[in-house]
Amino acid sequence: MARFSAASPAGRVAADFAQSRLAVFGLALLAALLLAALFAPVLSPQNPYDLAQLDILDSRLPPGAHATDGKLTYWLGTDDQGRDMLSAILYGLRISLSVGVSATLCALALGLTLGLVAAFCGGWIESLIMRIADIQLSFPAILIALILLAVLGQGIEKIIIALVAVQWAYYARTVRSTALVERSKEYIEAATCLALPAARIVFRHLAPNCLPPLIVVATVQVAAAITLEATLSFLGLGLPITEPSLGLLISNGFTYLLSGKYWISFFPGVALLLMIVSINLVGDQLRDVLNPRLQR
Amino acid sequence: MTQPTLKVEHLRTHFFARQGVVKAVDGVSFEVRSGQTLGIVGESGAGKSITGFSIMGLVDPPGRIIDGRILLHGRDLRTRSPAEWQAIRGNRIAMIFQDPMMTLNPVLRIDTQMIEAVRAHDRVSVRSARDRARAALARVGLPSPDERLRAYPHQFSGGMRQRVAIAIALLHQPDLIIADEPTTALDVTIQGQILAEMQQLCRESGTALIWITHDLAVIAGLANEVCVMYAGRIVERGTVDQVFDAPLHPYTRGLLDSVPSRNQRGAPLRQIPGMAPSIARLPVGCAFRERCARATETCFTEPPLYELEGRHVRCFHPIHAEDEAAAAT
Amino acid sequence: MLVYVIRRLMQSVAVLAVMSALVFVGVFAIGNPVDILINPNADQEDIARAIKGLGLDRPLWEQYLVFLKQAALGDLGKSFAFNVPAIHLVLERMPATLELATAAMLIAIVLGIPLGLWAGLKPHSIAGRTIMTGSILGFSLPTFWVGLLLIMIFAVYLGWLPPSGRGPTTELLGVPVSFLSWDGIAHLILPATNLALFKLSLIIRLTRAGTREALLQDYVKFARAKGLSNARVVGVHVLKNILIPIVTVIGLEFGSVIAFAIVTETIFAWPGMGKLIIDSINVLDRPVIVAYLLIIVTLFVLLNLAVDIVYSVLDPRVRLADATG
Numbered sequence: 001m002a003r004f005s006a007a008s009p010a011g012r013v014a015a016d017f018a019q020s021r022l023a024v025f026g027l028a029l030l031a032a033l034l035l036a037a038l039f040a041p042v043l044s045p046q047n048p049y050d051l052a053q054l055d056i057l058d059s060r061l062p063p064g065a066h067a068t069d070g071k072l073t074y075w076l077g078t079d080d081q082g083r084d085m086l087s088a089i090l091y092g093l094r095i096s097l098s099v100g101v102s103a104t105l106c107a108l109a110l111g112l113t114l115g116l117v118a119a120f121c122g123g124w125i126e127s128l129i130m131r132i133a134d135i136q137l138s139f140p141a142i143l144i145a146l147i148l149l150a151v152l153g154q155g156i157e158k159i160i161i162a163l164v165a166v167q168w169a170y171y172a173r174t175v176r177s178t179a180l181v182e183r184s185k186e187y188i189e190a191a192t193c194l195a196l197p198a199a200r201i202v203f204r205h206l207a208p209n210c211l212p213p214l215i216v217v218a219t220v221q222v223a224a225a226i227t228l229e230a231t232l233s234f235l236g237l238g239l240p241i242t243e244p245s246l247g248l249l250i251s252n253g254f255t256y257l258l259s260g261k262y263w264i265s266f267f268p269g270v271a272l273l274l275m276i277v278s279i280n281l282v283g284d285q286l287r288d289v290l291n292p293r294l295q296r
Numbered sequence: 297m298t299q300p301t302l303k304v305e306h307l308r309t310h311f312f313a314r315q316g317v318v319k320a321v322d323g324v325s326f327e328v329r330s331g332q333t334l335g336i337v338g339e340s341g342a343g344k345s346i347t348g349f350s351i352m353g354l355v356d357p358p359g360r361i362i363d364g365r366i367l368l369h370g371r372d373l374r375t376r377s378p379a380e381w382q383a384i385r386g387n388r389i390a391m392i393f394q395d396p397m398m399t400l401n402p403v404l405r406i407d408t409q410m411i412e413a414v415r416a417h418d419r420v421s422v423r424s425a426r427d428r429a430r431a432a433l434a435r436v437g438l439p440s441p442d443e444r445l446r447a448y449p450h451q452f453s454g455g456m457r458q459r460v461a462i463a464i465a466l467l468h469q470p471d472l473i474i475a476d477e478p479t480t481a482l483d484v485t486i487q488g489q490i491l492a493e494m495q496q497l498c499r500e501s502g503t504a505l506i507w508i509t510h511d512l513a514v515i516a517g518l519a520n521e522v523c524v525m526y527a528g529r530i531v532e533r534g535t536v537d538q539v540f541d542a543p544l545h546p547y548t549r550g551l552l553d554s555v556p557s558r559n560q561r562g563a564p565l566r567q568i569p570g571m572a573p574s575i576a577r578l579p580v581g582c583a584f585r586e587r588c589a590r591a592t593e594t595c596f597t598e599p600p601l602y603e604l605e606g607r608h609v610r611c612f613h614p615i616h617a618e619d620e621a622a623a624a625t
Numbered sequence: 626m627l628v629y630v631i632r633r634l635m636q637s638v639a640v641l642a643v644m645s646a647l648v649f650v651g652v653f654a655i656g657n658p659v660d661i662l663i664n665p666n667a668d669q670e671d672i673a674r675a676i677k678g679l680g681l682d683r684p685l686w687e688q689y690l691v692f693l694k695q696a697a698l699g700d701l702g703k704s705f706a707f708n709v710p711a712i713h714l715v716l717e718r719m720p721a722t723l724e725l726a727t728a729a730m731l732i733a734i735v736l737g738i739p740l741g742l743w744a745g746l747k748p749h750s751i752a753g754r755t756i757m758t759g760s761i762l763g764f765s766l767p768t769f770w771v772g773l774l775l776i777m778i779f780a781v782y783l784g785w786l787p788p789s790g791r792g793p794t795t796e797l798l799g800v801p802v803s804f805l806s807w808d809g810i811a812h813l814i815l816p817a818t819n820l821a822l823f824k825l826s827l828i829i830r831l832t833r834a835g836t837r838e839a840l841l842q843d844y845v846k847f848a849r850a851k852g853l854s855n856a857r858v859v860g861v862h863v864l865k866n867i868l869i870p871i872v873t874v875i876g877l878e879f880g881s882v883i884a885f886a887i888v889t890e891t892i893f894a895w896p897g898m899g900k901l902i903i904d905s906i907n908v909l910d911r912p913v914i915v916a917y918l919l920i921i922v923t924l925f926v927l928l929n930l931a932v933d934i935v936y937s938v939l940d941p942r943v944r945l946a947d948a949t950g
Contacts, residue, residue, distance in 0.1 A: 022758075135640065138877070138929060140884035143921065147648075150906040150914060227767045231888055234769045235903055250770060254892075258788060262777055269770040276765040284761065354846055386852030393850075398843035403865050403940065412861075413851040464851060 016289040026281025033275050037093040044087035060256070063263050077263035079252060085263060089271045092246040096272065099156065099245065100226035103163035107225075108218055110164060111171025112210075118172065119179030130176065133169035141166040141228055149237045159238055163225050174217050178210040219283035223276045230272055246272045299370050300327040301471050301504040302351070302389075307364035309343075309350045318576050320346040320359065322528040325601075328472065328521075333498065333505040335515035335536070337551070338525035339572045344508045345394075347525070348474045351506075352391050353381045369471070387417040390465035394477040396457035400449035406460060407445035413464050432463040437493060455486035462490070466497065472504045480509070491518055512555055516540055524548050527583035528575055534607025544604060544614035546588050582611070590615075633933055637926045644922045648915055711912035715898055715920055720800045721791060722897030725889065726882045728804065728813055729820035734875060737825045741832020746859065748837065756829060763826030768885060772819040772892040779815060787812050789894040816893040820886060824878055831874055835867035842866075869939050876932030880925045 018024055036043060063077040063085075076085035114133075118126040136144065148162040232238035233247030241248065246268045253264025309321040321343045328334045336344045349355050351366055353373065366373040368388065373381070385391075393399040400409060410429035411422060418425075426445065433441035436459040449457055458478055465473050475494070479487040495518060498505045507519060515522050515536060522539050524532040524547065532545040543549045550568035570587040573579060579586055581596040588595070590613040601610040707714060744756040780788035792809030794801035803809035839845065840863065848858045887899030894900070898917060905913040 135643075139922075139925060140881040142887065143884045146887070146902070146906065147918065150909075223765065230767055231769055235888065235891060237903075237906065247767075247769075250773065254773065257773060257777055258781060260781065262781075265773050266777070269767075269773065272770065273766055276767070277762065280761055280765045349846075352850055354849055356846075382852055382854060384852070385850055391847075391850040393843060393847055395843065399847035401844040401848070401862050401866070403869070404862070412853060412857065416852045416854070416857075461847075 013289055017285055020285045020288075023281050023285030026278040026285075029274060029278035030282055033093060033271075033278065034097070036090055037097050040087075040090040040094045044084070044090045046084045046087045047091075060261055060264070062261075063267075076267045077261075079249070079264045080256070085267050088244065088249055089246070089268050092244055092249050092268060093271055093275065095239065095243055095245045096226050096230060096247070097275070099159060099163070099229050099239070100222050103160045103225045103229075104167065104218055104222045106160065107164045107167035107221070108171050108214065111168040111173075112175050112214070114168065115172040115175025116179055116210075119176045126176075129172065133172050136165075136169045137173070141224070142231065145228060145232060146237065149232065154237070154240055156239055156243060159229060159232065162232075163228060166228065167221055167225060170217055170221060171214065174213050175210050178213055182210065216283065216287045219279060219286055223279040223283065226272070226279075227276060298330075300329045301369065302506075303327040303365075303367040303370075304347075304351065305365040305367070307347065307350055307361065307366065309346050309355055309359055309361045311359040313358055316576065319528050319578075320575055321350060323601075324364075324523075324525070324528075324530055326521075326523050326530065326533060328504040328506060330471070330504050331499060331502045332521065333495070333507055333519040335519035335522040336506060336508045336525060337510060337512060337515055337522060339510060341572060341575060342525040343528040343575070344510075344525055345476050348391065348476050348506065348508055351474060352385060352389060354385075354391075383417065386413060386464075386470075387468045388470055389472045389474065390468070390470040392458070392461050392465050392473065392475045392478045395481050396454060396461050397449065399461060400457060402449055404448075405445070406447055406449065410445070410460075410464055410467070413467055417468055428467065429463075432467055433460070435466065435497075436460075436463045437489075438463070454482050455490070458482060458486075458490060459493075462494065462497075466501075469501055470503060472506070473498070474506045474508070476508045477510070479514070480511070487514075494518075512540070512551060524551070527573060527578055529583065529610060530601060530608070531584070531610045532608065533601075538605075538607050544607070544609040544616075545584075545611050546590055546613070546615060547584050549615055550587075584611075629937065630934060633930050637930050641923060641926055644926075645919060648918045648922070707910075711910075711916040712920075714913055715901065715916045718896060718898045718901050719920070720802065721895060722883060722886050722890070722899060724802055724804065725813070725816055725820060725886055725895060725897060726879065728817035729882055729886075730824065730875070730879055732817055732821040733824035733828050736821075737828030738832050738871070741829040742836055742859070742864070744829065745833040745836025745840070748833070757833065760826040760829040763822050763829075766822065768819060768823060769888050769892055771822055772816070772889060775815050775819055776892070786815050788815075789892075791895055816889050816895050819892070820882060820889045823885070824882060827878065828871065828875070831871055832867060835870060836863060839863045839866050869936065872939060873932055873936050876928060876935065880928045883921070883924065 017027075041047070059078055059080050059082040061074055061078045063075060074084050074086070076089065078084055079088065114129050118129040144166050145162040148165055149158060152158040152161065229238055229245060230247030230250070233245050234251040236251065238247055239245045244252075249268040250265045250272070253261070253266075253268070256262075256264050304327070305325050307321055307324045308319070311318040311320055324343070324347055326334060326336075336347065338344050346355065346359070350361050351373070355361060361374065364374075368384070373384070376384070400406070407426060407429060410432070411425040414420065414425040414428050415422075420428075429445060430441045433444055438444055438456060438459055444452075444456075444460075449460075452460070458481075461478070479490055482490070491514065494505065497503070507515065509515060519536050521534065522536050523530045524539065524545065526547050532539055532543065532548050539548060540552065543552055547568070550566075553566040554568065568587055573583060573586070582588070582591070582599050585591045585595045592613070594612045599610050599612050601608050604614060740756050744753045744760075747753045748757075776788045779786045790812060792803040792812035793806055794803045794809070795805050796802075797805065804813055845858060845862060848862050853862075883898075886895075886897060887902060889895065890897045890899035891903055898920075901913065902917045904910075905917070
């Protein structure tokens with residue numbers, strides 16, 4: 001009754017992952033949202049940035065209302081500019097996701113490099129990098145982002161810089177501890193004995209083994225990055241009005257909340273919520289699956 | 297004959313994991329009398345500790361006792377309610393674990409842990425509980441008990457911690473003590489001391505003792521009777537003299553042979569070939585079949601435990617005296 | 626123990642020095658308040674006088690030294706916008722923020738630890754699963770959106786609670802607090818709950834993980850073997866062990882709560898430091914920004930120090946090792 005499966009590691013991970021129905025649901029939801037964001041121009045009834053398509057007479061209509069010229073149905077209502085909420089949300093999803101993902105990827109690259117450098121070089125370089133990372137991690141992300149944005153100003157690149165600055169330390173720390181463990185293992189000794197160049201050892205041998213914990217951290221951090229960007233946009237420090245992310249949409253609708261026009265804030269919020277929840281569900285299960293200590 | 301203190305009949309404790317059922321303890325029976333010591337020997341994973349936990353009712357899920365009777369002074373423990381179990385544990389039956397560092401809570405003081413043990417079963421004041429704790433520590437040979445009481449576990453050596461555990465076990469003069477490899481983690485000299493002390497304490501108070509270990513030498517010196525366990529079952533059971541002088545089961549023979557002795561000097565060490573099977577994947581028939589030199593076709597059926605020469609053995613080809621003589625020539 | 630405290634104290638001072646330099650450089654070296662605060666229609670003389678008055682014409686390093694000297698004396702300049710000492714402005718708003726943060730932390734702890742314990746003791750029960758799913762929701766939901774939701778439900782639709790602002794304050798030990806009156810509490814509930822949600826989820830998950838791990842330990846089995854009641858095993862043995870890492874986290878998270886109050890204060894128009902900083906950033910009121918950052922950094926450093934000390938008190942292994950080592 002041999003239980004040696006011939007499946008690859010990826011296959012086993014997938015099988016373990018699928019054990020939680022909640023996680024699979026999260027994955028499905030995430031996929032749906034990604035597709036919606038990707039195909040936003042195709043799916044949305046209206047281009048919310050095209051001022052020619054907007055009709056100010058249609059502003060602040062409740063969900064399900066019809067346009068004054070009768071051509072569109074505003075399934076989720078309109079905001080104070082007459083923008084169709086559904087379209088605005090789809091485009092907003094796109095922006096939120098792209099900012100979050102690109103920031104995470106940049107932070108990952110930066111953190112991975114710095115972490116590997118720290119682990120491999122050791123000595124004062126390692127101490128310096130890790131000290132900076134520690135100090136930064138002891139301050140809340142929102143504070144650091146706030147300071148940076150106050151200094152740098154607004155704009156999409158600056159937001160990404162702020163997000164990267166906030167996140168790189170997580171990756172650097174994770175990579176460094178994994179790399180330290182791996183470095184003392186025999187296959188690295190073997191590679192060193194073969195006089196392989198350092199860069200090759202680091203990137204071809206060390207890096208792949210550091211991947212599983214990184215994947216887990218990255219998944220969770222994407223959600224955190226998206227939330228942080230939304231929060232900053234909500235506070236008015238984030239993306240400019242020309243590229244409204246979900247945070248800005250919510251902020252716009254805030255003033256109308258008290259007068260009962262809830263949809264302007266509520267639906268973008270639901271979209272944000274669904275995205276973050278699905279990412280967290282997936283990330284949670286990935287963490288349990290990839291955690292070597294929980295392997296039986 | 298008076299009733300034995302503890303009588304276990306056909307105990308079965310199985311673990312229901314996602315991959316399947318693990319039969320950790322599968323049909324174990326034995327008895328212990330007051331003042332007597334029973335040894336349970338076997339390799340790691342043979343089910344010895346689980347047997348001990350089953351008697352205490354401390355089997356964690358996904359494990360469960362699914363069959364058998366555990367008779368303490370004739371009354372079946374399995375029929376008791378959880379509240380009754382709680383009243384018995386630490387009171388009529390006490391247990392000593394293997395690693396004293398992990399069994400004493402590292403963030404609580406010694407006196408806290410001893411006083412709560414006293415007050416769990418006797419409604420006494422904190423002060424008188426502390427007096428009893430002090431007396432118990434003195435009885436196990438720990439000097440300056442007052443200082444010891446105020447200390448934390450990590451401030452003690454392994455031997456001292458184990459003595460504290462023994463003191464706790466003796467607090468309510470239990471009828472039965474189950475000691476699960478209590479000296480495995482200690483130095484040989486400390487081990488000897490503790491063994492001697494336990495023997496004396498039990499003889500004085502008439503407490504029955506079950507000593508679980510993989511160390512045969514300890515059992516030889518300490519126990520009256522012994523059970524040899526393999527893969528969740530008892531393969532041989534009898535008095536220490538019977539089993540150690542003339543083992544019937546090939547596994548017991550193998551165990552005894554593996555212990556290096558002085559008259560073997562220069563000769564290669566004898567071992568039992570192969571490894572103990574994982575209880576999750578037992579071979580068909582006799583669990584020892586794949587490692588046994590005497591195995592035949594019949595061994596593909598499970599052998600029952602039957603009586604032979606005044607003791608019990610589970611084997612179709614037990615080693616008789618004639619075989620021994622033949623082997624020697 | 627004393628050696629440990631002194632060492633940590635010195636580390637804290639070092640961190641403080643570095644952070645103040647960073648803050649100064651970040652705010653004073655980059656960004657141009659001249660354009661914002663001085664009327665562009667004013668003639669050159671007025672502008673020059675304003676620049677001199679605000680000290681913006683000196684070289685940067687000189688500004689930094691002046692800054693340090695004044696900071697040591699407690700003078701961080703006057704707010705550009707309000708023309709009062711910046712540090713007073715920030716300190717004036719601090720009690721409101723601290724009140725909010727403390728209330729939020731209390732809610733998170735008082736609810737979080739019992740819920741986490743329950744989820745850890747019975748992980749596969751309906752209650753346990755619900756608690757865990759709830760906690761995932763809790764830290765997935767962006768704080769500001771939950772705030773909106775709370776206002777929507779409790780203030781607009783149900784009308785039970787006020788949607789914004791702080792209640793009337795009374796003096797307690799010289800500090801104005803608002804929780805001593807029912808009206809004050811009514812104003813405090815929504816923002817505190819909003820702020821607490823994230824931390825609540827965190828504490829629940831931590832407690833649950835800690836409980837599950839603790840229950841597998843030998844000392845729990847041994848405690849049961851002694852015949853202790855379940856209440857005692859969980860309430861004393863398990864709890865004391867899991868409290869140590871949880872307390873550490875709570876201490877560190879308190880700083881984060883104060884920072885996150887920025888968002889909650891904005892939504893609920895709570896007159897604390899957070900709202901002040903947002904407004905100040907928007908008008909580049911540098912002295913206020915600097916004052917806020919320095920105060921927050923000091924708070925953080927002190928918090929970290931306090932947490933380390935409390936940790937060593939709680940864990941006898943650390944405390945006694947230090948004494949003998």
